[in-house]
Amino acid sequence: MGNSLLIENGTVVTMNDARDVLDGVSVAVVSERIVALGPQEELRARYPSAEHVDFRGKVILPGLINCHTHVSMSLQKGVTLAVEEGLYRVMWPVEKSLTADDCYVGALAGAAEAVLGGSTCVVDHYFHMEDVARATVEVGVRGVLGHTIMSRLGPIVGEQELEEGMAFVERWQGKNPLVIPCLAPHASDTVARDWLLRLRTFATEHKVPLHLHLAQSPREREYIQQQYGTGCVRYLYELGFLGPDVLAAHCIYIDGDEIDLLASSGTHPIYCPMGHALGGRPMRAWEMLQHGAKAIIGTDCVCSNNVMDLVGELRIAGASQRQMTHSKDAMPASRILELVTRDAAEAIGMSSELGRVAPGYLADLTILDFDGLSTAPNYSLLNNIVYCCTGRDVNSVLVNGKIVVRDHRLVTMDEGELVNRIDRAGRGLMKRALASDAELSWLWRSSYGGTL
Ligand SMILES: [Zn+2]
Secondary structure, three states: OOOEEEEEEEEEEOOOOOOOEEEEEEEEEEOOEEEEEEOHHHHHHHOOOOEEEEOOOEEEEEOEEEEEEOHHHHHHOOOOOOOOOHHHHHHHHHHOOOOHHHHHHHHHHHHHHHHHOOEEEEEEEEOOHHHHHHHHHHHOOEEEEEEEEOOOOOOOOOHHHHHHHHHHHHHHOOOOOOEEEOEEEOEOOOOOHHHHHHHHHHHHHHOOOEEEEEOOOHHHHHHHHHHHOOOHHHHHHHHOOOOOOEEEEEOOOOOOOHHHHHHHHOOEEEEOHHHHHHHOOOOOHHHHHHOOOOOEEOOOOHHHHOOOOHHHHHHHHHHHHHHHHOOOOOOOHHHHHHHOOHHHHHHOOOOOOOOOOOOOOEOOEEEEEOOOHHHOOOOOHHHHHHHHOOHHHEEEEEEOOEEEEEOOEEOOOOHHHHHHHHHHHHHHHHHHHHHOOHHHHHHHHHHHOOOO
C-alpha cells in the first residue's frame, strides 16, 4: 500500500450522481486514488498508518479542470489588454522571439499560478510543448498537453511542427500520470485541410483528444468563408473533424445553425469568460448548453485574461452569460460547477477518473477556505462557492494524491524565486521582440509606454 492520507472534517461537494454534499466526512486517499469516504473513526481504524489532515471550515471539491490555457504565456501577461486584434499585432510578433527556455520558465510560473488558483488540471496548447511538460510535472499539476501545429500565418509554422505534434503524443502516452498528451492544431484557418484530416485520423487511432481554437476571430471566419464558402464550424463538421474528443476554444464567430453542429457532433466548445469579456464578444455558452452543446470552461492565457484564477473565473462565467442573455436563470451555480468538474472530465476522456470525489477516482482535490469573511454567512453553499470565492480562497490543492498547495503556499517550489525568474525571462523576451520588429516597438510604446 502506498502513502495514505485522511482528509478530515471538511464539507465535501462530491459531484457524484446524487450530487451529495457531505458535512464532516473524511476522505481516505491511498497513493493516487480516493479509496473511501466515511466517518472519521471508521477510516482511522481502517487506515491506521495514514497521515491526518484537518480541513475543518474548508470545502472540498473535485479538482477543477481548466479546459483552455497556455501556461507558458505568463511571459506575455496582459500585453493584449490595450490593443485591438492583439493576437495578430502583439502575440504572434512577440512569439517569433520565443525560445524553448522561455516556454519552460513561462510554464513554471503559469502552472504555479493555475494551481494556486484552484486548477488541478490544465488543458494546454503551445509551442515547445516538451519544455512545457517538464515544467507542469515539476509544479505538480496534471496537464492535457498538445504541441501547437500551424501550417500558415503563425510565429512558428511548418511540417516539422506537425511531426513534433504527433511525436509528442507517442513519446508521452502512458509515460507519466500527470501528462495526458493530445493533438493541438492551432485553428481552422491556420492549419491546412490535409493536415487537419491527418490529425483527425491520428487522434482516432491513438485515442487522444484534439484541442484547437475555432471561430475565434473575424479574420478566421473571413478566411474560411473565402476558401470554402462556409462558416468555421460547418467547415470542420463537413470535413468529419468534429466529435466528442474535440475541445474547441472560443466558438464566438459562428452562424446560427452552427450551434446545432457543435451539439450533434458532441464537440466541446470552450468558454473563456474573462478573455471573451475583455475582447468585447463572449461565446454564447448558455444558449449552447440549452441546445445540447457540451460547453466547458477555461481561463485561456494571462495574455488575454491577465490572471490564471479558475475559481474566480466561475463568477465571471455566470455574470457574463446573465448579462448577455438578460436572464437571471442563465448559468446557475450548480451547472457552472459541473462544467469545471464532471463535464470537463468527460471532455478530456477521463470521466471515470476525474471530476468527482468518490472511491476509485483519482485524488485531485480543490479545497477552499469557508471560514472567512468572503463566505460568511453561508446560506447557499454552491452559490457561495461560485459567487463569493476567488483563487485567494484556495487553501489547498491535491493532484494525483499529493499535496501541491498547502495553506495557500506552493509546496513544490519557491514562489519568490519563480517571480524573479518570470520577470527576468518576460522582460528579456519583450526586449528581443521589440528590437526585431519596428512596428511592434511603435505599438508597444504607444499602448504601454515606459521602458522594459
Ligand atoms: Zn487560446
